[in-house]
Amino acid sequence: MALLELKGVSRHFGGVRAVDGLDLAVEQGQIFGLIGPNGSGKSTTVNLVTGLFPLTAGSIVFDGRDFGTLATHLRIGRGVARTFQNIRLFGQLSVWQNLWVAQNSPADHAKRGFFSRWLGGQAGVREEISRLLEFSGLAHKQDELAANLAFGEQRRLELARAMATRPKLILLDEPAAGMNSEEIAQLKDRIVKMRDEGITVLLVEHVMELVMGVTDRIAVLNFGQKIAEGTPTEIQADPAVQKAYLGGETV
């Protein structure tokens, strides 16, 4: 059964059909790519899954339960996490604290207990944060303010912060934007490592070097609709995709 299933999902902003009747099924353990030209509705799809806007039509089923109109923080609690296209860290908190405040999973709450959920100290969470700092290569920067990190480090911290919510599914919104090819190679390793830990990945991306190299399956959006879906090899050969990207004429 699919971990995330979108059925006829639409979101209209006035007359603009940002996402229009989108069907998508992301299987457990997959790295699923979502690509498309600018303005094709990829980021809107991510925002709809995390509940930042209500749906105009359709439904989103995650882990066997319909999200309905569930609030964003409750969706995160059920096991969805995301990163942002334009990095959104808590700049005046330290790197360590950025991960600390993201520990909102039911498992972490249970570990802290009811009262110490909010007011308690750092018992039982240090190891997990250390592990995430190690994972993202930021251990030596843990006391820096997030705002003072370099661009690539901020991207890594944001990924680690999403991991700190203990997600089943992670939505990466253009994680490779602005990265050089060495950083992209590192990111690719991290994504594979996340999948190996059992996290399903939905990767929204422009950088084909990353998408084609790492995904199991790809869906292509154009003007809010899905125009193709398949393996990376199938997608590269698809004439509809080539037309959407290169603007070729219908033959």
Place this chain on the structure above:
Amino acid sequence: MDFYFGLAQIIGVHSLLGLSAYVVLLTGQVTLAQAGFFAVGAYVAGMLTVLAGWTILPALAASSALGAVVACAVGFPALRVKGLMLVIATLAFGEAVRLFFFNFDYQVAKGGVKLGPLGGEGFRQIRYFPENGWTTMDVMLFIWTFVVLAMALLWWFDRSRYGAVLRAVGEDELAAQSVGINLTAVKVSAMTVGGAIAGLGGGIYAHYTTHIEHASFGILLATFAIAYPILGGLGSVFGTIVAVVFVQGFLVEGLRFLGDWRNLLFGALIVVVMNVRPKGFLDAPTLLWIRKLFGGKRGAA
């Protein structure tokens, strides 16, 4: 000496007011409601000691609790709106409270004298401290005990995860909810804590001035409340105290020798300070620097 004790009393009460706004401001909410909670606390505590014959501590506990309840009740609807809309909504609440007390008559005869709030005349003769023979120094120490307690509470918050969560919400609400933080719970709880501190401050204020009236709780007081944490910076609770000492001790009292020029300089100096220290006296980088100087620990903001 009494002059300095009196000044310390004013600084203490304004510190409580500033701290109440500090908690709410940590979550990024600019509120002008603090003077309203302060007024509720003042009238309630005054009525309890004067009319009901309570001693001071239970009366302050009640004023603080009521401040919290009112803040929680106001917080739910008010915190649905943000930014300027919240400023207007909380301002309206503050004015509503002030006008309520402007029209509030509840007098009871005690030993041939009518006591209690009398609308626009105000609430006179809240004489718990003089009747019990407290000196100015006693009152000052009493006030500062509560200031220290409130600071300790907020300092503890700051060290705890709750403090980091408050700041996370203040930095970026969208990111905060996207890591699973319940924005409503965090904002309303901060407002409730702020209301408790403001209610306590109001209760104390009523007793050291012995005479309260609606006009004292207007927009000017609300502006002072929010100005302290902004001026002091959100890095630490100490910033708010520094700002209160700067405003009440230096600008209001210290510059009295300048006569009429003082009011002019008051505004100008605040503008200068905000330009030199746009994030307040004690902002995050300054605190990090201080902490490194003393070899501080991780995990604190």
